[in-house]
Amino acid sequence: MEECWIGHKLIYYVRSNNLLSSILKPTSMNIRELLDCLDAHPSQPMHWMLPDNSFVPAHFHVTEVGRIQKDFIDCGGTQRSQVTCQLQLWTGDDLDHRLETTTLAEIIRLGRQVLKTDELAVEIEYEGNTTAHYPIELADLTPSGLLFTLGTNHTACLAPEKCGVGTSGCCEEASQQQILFVCIHNSARSQMAEAFVNQMCQSSFLASSAGIEPGTLNPLVVEVMQEIGIDISSAVTTGVNEVLQQGRHYDRVITVCDETSAERCPSFPGLVTREHWSFPDPSTVTGNHEEKLVEIRKIRDAIQQQISDWCRLSCLA
Numbered sequence: 001m002e003e004c005w006i007g008h009k010l011i012y013y014v015r016s017n018n019l020l021s022s023i024l025k026p027t028s029m030n031i032r033e034l035l036d037c038l039d040a041h042p043s044q045p046m047h048w049m050l051p052d053n054s055f056v057p058a059h060f061h062v063t064e065v066g067r068i069q070k071d072f073i074d075c076g077g078t079q080r081s082q083v084t085c086q087l088q089l090w091t092g093d094d095l096d097h098r099l100e101t102t103t104l105a106e107i108i109r110l111g112r113q114v115l116k117t118d119e120l121a122v123e124i125e126y127e128g129n130t131t132a133h134y135p136i137e138l139a140d141l142t143p144s145g146l147l148f149t150l151g152t153n154h155t156a157c158l159a160p161e162k163c164g165v166g167t168s169g170c171c172e173e174a175s176q177q178q179i180l181f182v183c184i185h186n187s188a189r190s191q192m193a194e195a196f197v198n199q200m201c202q203s204s205f206l207a208s209s210a211g212i213e214p215g216t217l218n219p220l221v222v223e224v225m226q227e228i229g230i231d232i233s234s235a236v237t238t239g240v241n242e243v244l245q246q247g248r249h250y251d252r253v254i255t256v257c258d259e260t261s262a263e264r265c266p267s268f269p270g271l272v273t274r275e276h277w278s279f280p281d282p283s284t285v286t287g288n289h290e291e292k293l294v295e296i297r298k299i300r301d302a303i304q305q306q307i308s309d310w311c312r313l314s315c316l317a
Contacts, residue, residue: 028151029136031085031108032118037139037146038105045100045145048089048124051134051152056089056126059097062104064088065111067120069229080199081229085111085120086133101146117227119297124150177251179207182265186211186237188221188282189256192300195230196307205311212257212264214239218282220292224300240266256303257281277306 029037048056066086073079087108112118124134134150141147179197181190190209197207214237222233244266254275255262262276279302285295 028121029139030119030121031115034122034136034139035105035108035118038101038108041141041146042102043100044141045098046104047142047145047147048126049147049149050126050128051150054128057091059095060089060091060099061097062087062099062107063090064125065108065115067115068123071229081231083120083227083229085115085122086125087122089124089126117224119227123153176203177205178249179205179252179254180243180250180268181207181209182212182240182253182255182262183209183257184212184261184281185215185283186239187215188218188296189279189299189303191217191232191235191237192221192225192303193254193256193277193307195225195232195235196304197311199230200307201311208238208243210238210240210243212240212261214242220285220289220296221282221300224293224297227297228300228304244268279303279306 045058047058048060050056064086066088068084068086070082071079072081122136124136126132126134133153135153136148137151138149139146140149181193181197183190186209190211194207194209197205217232217235217237222231225232249270250268250272252273252275253265253268254277255265256277256279258278258281259276262278280295280299282296282299285292287295
């Protein structure tokens, strides 16, 4: 049995009748996961299947590795940013050319000087009838080599409740709720949670954050957030007592530190929903710079997933 990580899920390749089949829920792949898969199967030929089940010609080249950042404002006025890794596939006249997994891994590692992080989602740029971009949804080891299945990208209105296309957006016709995220120093976890809420569901929730003992913004947290296109470098740390003195009303107060520390968070006046989501403290991470980034990315991704699930469930409530 062989295995590699793709899309934060473990794929098991099971040998049966000399064939290899995979069990995987399709999901987008990032650079780290792609490299892990390529390294796990060195010197294998590769096949790229397009969404219409046709294939990129076997004599393709990878001519560019790029970091693509899209900064935009949606029709509701919310500023957004998206960062991806783009691999450009191109076919020339050298029909005998065959790019194998080991060489592709070397090309991608060469691109690290511009990619900056291995956590970017990978998109394939390929020109068929038109030039299009495809996420990698699945990697499957077959008797003829490594097969990559490409998915499709879709567009959608991000602010339907504001631009007039309908009321099918998040939390239909809901008023904007005020949320306060609280951690120890307001230097990392609460700042990330605030940023994710204001990015994902700003039409229905407005988040801010504070610390029980406000400190200094964690530069490593700023770095890992910038990797995914969110800039919190200008954020200011604030104390919970300062927030209380301002007399601002919050519908929800959510502590994101450990449970013992959360008990130190004071009560807020009015009808306030209290919740507790515990995440590891980035300030306690040890190791060199890159080792710390690896662990803080895990915390970032856990907070992002929690916020995404919570926003979606809140819309259904």
